[in-house]
Amino acid sequence: MADLVDLGALAEWLRGRGMRGEIGEVRPLAGGTQNVVLRIEIDGRPLVLRRPPVHPRPSSNRTIAREITVLRGLAGTDVPHPRLVAGCEEPDVLGVVFYLMELVDGVNPGEETSPEQRADPALRHAQALDVARSLARLGAVDPVAEGFGSLQKPGSFLGRQVPQWLRQLEGYREFPEWEPGGLPDVGPVAEWLEANRPADAPPGVLHGDYHLNNVMLARAEPRVAALVDFEMTTVGDPLLDLGWLMVSWPEEPEAMDVGGPFARLGGLPTRTEMVAAYAAGGGREPVHLDWYTALAGFKLGIVLEGTNARASAGQAPRETGDVLHGHAVRLLTVAGRIARGDWSVTG
Known part of the structure; x- marks a missing residue:
């Protein structure tokens, strides 16, 4: 996973936001054909990290920043959405814009059924x-x-x-x-x-x-x-x-x-x-x-x-x-x- 996320840099960034920054299991999630989607355990809590692909397009960072804006805007509305945990809109931490969101308990109908x-x-x-x-x-x-x-x-x-x-x-x-x-x-x-x-x-x-x-x-x-x-x-x-x-x-x-x-x-x-x-x-x-x-x-x-x-x-x-x-x-x-x-x- 080293090519997808610098865990040390991520942990330091998390500590700067009042979290312990203890990172456990990291694994890819299905879906997200245009961007990288990872399930990542942080401080004992399963979260999702979303970032641009390994070879970002010119618009990739803007796209992820747009998603951060959307999730912030949906907070408190009655629209069902993953809760934004933290977003980094500057590429100086991981080299790209990224964010963390809650792991939704549900199924993607395009991939599986319960x-x-x-x-x-x-x-x-x-x-x-x-x-x-x-x-x-x-x-x-x-x-x-x-x-x-x-x-x-x-x-x-x-x-x-x-x-x-x-x-x-x-x-x-x-x-x-x-x-x-x-x-x-x-x-x-x-x-x-x-x-x-x-x-x-x-x-x-x-x-x-x-x-x-x-x-x-x-x-x-x-x-x-x-x-x-x-x-x-x-x-x-x-x-x-x-x-x-x-x-x-x-x-x-x-x-x-x-x-x-x-x-x-x-x-x-x-x-x-x-x-x-x-x-x-x-x-x-x-x-x-x-x-x-x-x-x-x-x-x-x-x-x-x-x-x-x-x-x-x-x-x-x-x-x-x-x-x-x-x-x-x-x-x-x-x-x-x-x-x-x-x-x-x-x-």
């Missing part, structure tokens, strides 16, 4: 509905009162989405072996999104990557134990999170492989039931939901295609690039169907 979940379809159904209700609670957080103001960019959040992600896609041309024509409906979807863009709503907290793999579920209770992975959290339009949940929901058409063993057990609510749970849980009125779902498919598809572009240049595993390219194609296919009027989220 015996209770496997035995009880009603439990799985109820837990999935709480995924929608938890999202409603996140979107209801006041971004100014809870300290999220630094995450808000000036100007129209919705107005900059399509141009931003078209620029992102164009940037993949730096990888000469990447085939820019490999994604369907990009142009028509972009035009439809711009022509049908809703008016900007009051800003709210946006998770940015909300799907079943980014929550922890209680083992035997009908609730979400915590939302996790706030790498893309910002201040914007929370209904985009609902669209993200809809386009990634493990239900046809073109269902993505999200939710892992939990989803494969079946018995989950339909998209219509999820939208109703979101609204009943205090979320914003789910208007223009087809538009938000198409935008989510457009944006997420372009994000995932980045790995395929890097794989074409040997900078990412070819197998991973192929899998994520397949996801991108499915996401943009759904967005294209919405734009053509061939499919609607709630039928």
Whole structure:
């Protein structure tokens, strides 16, 4: 673990914050494909340390600092989340920004299921509905009162989405072996999104990557134990999170492989039931939901295609690039169907 965390430097930093700094077992945790996630025993207490990858990207420290801001802001709200224990926003301790958070007692549905979940379809159904209700609670957080103001960019959040992600896609041309024509409906979807863009709503907290793999579920209770992975959290339009949940929901058409063993057990609510749970849980009125779902498919598809572009240049595993390219194609296919009027989220 020496290449991931300097335990001596960490212990000294902890002592400077009033802790004993006694470090026990350290081991990697599953999940966190973009960042390092470690289970670490400190002063006899199991915690989680999260830091950038061994070879950080230029934005890696900013991403972890963003997560620290989010966890601080969620403290005291009714949004289920891991409690922040301590955060270091300067890279002079471990060479990177990092933080410690509580270890959540729960299961990630994309990776495992509990015996209770496997035995009880009603439990799985109820837990999935709480995924929608938890999202409603996140979107209801006041971004100014809870300290999220630094995450808000000036100007129209919705107005900059399509141009931003078209620029992102164009940037993949730096990888000469990447085939820019490999994604369907990009142009028509972009035009439809711009022509049908809703008016900007009051800003709210946006998770940015909300799907079943980014929550922890209680083992035997009908609730979400915590939302996790706030790498893309910002201040914007929370209904985009609902669209993200809809386009990634493990239900046809073109269902993505999200939710892992939990989803494969079946018995989950339909998209219509999820939208109703979101609204009943205090979320914003789910208007223009087809538009938000198409935008989510457009944006997420372009994000995932980045790995395929890097794989074409040997900078990412070819197998991973192929899998994520397949996801991108499915996401943009759904967005294209919405734009053509061939499919609607709630039928």
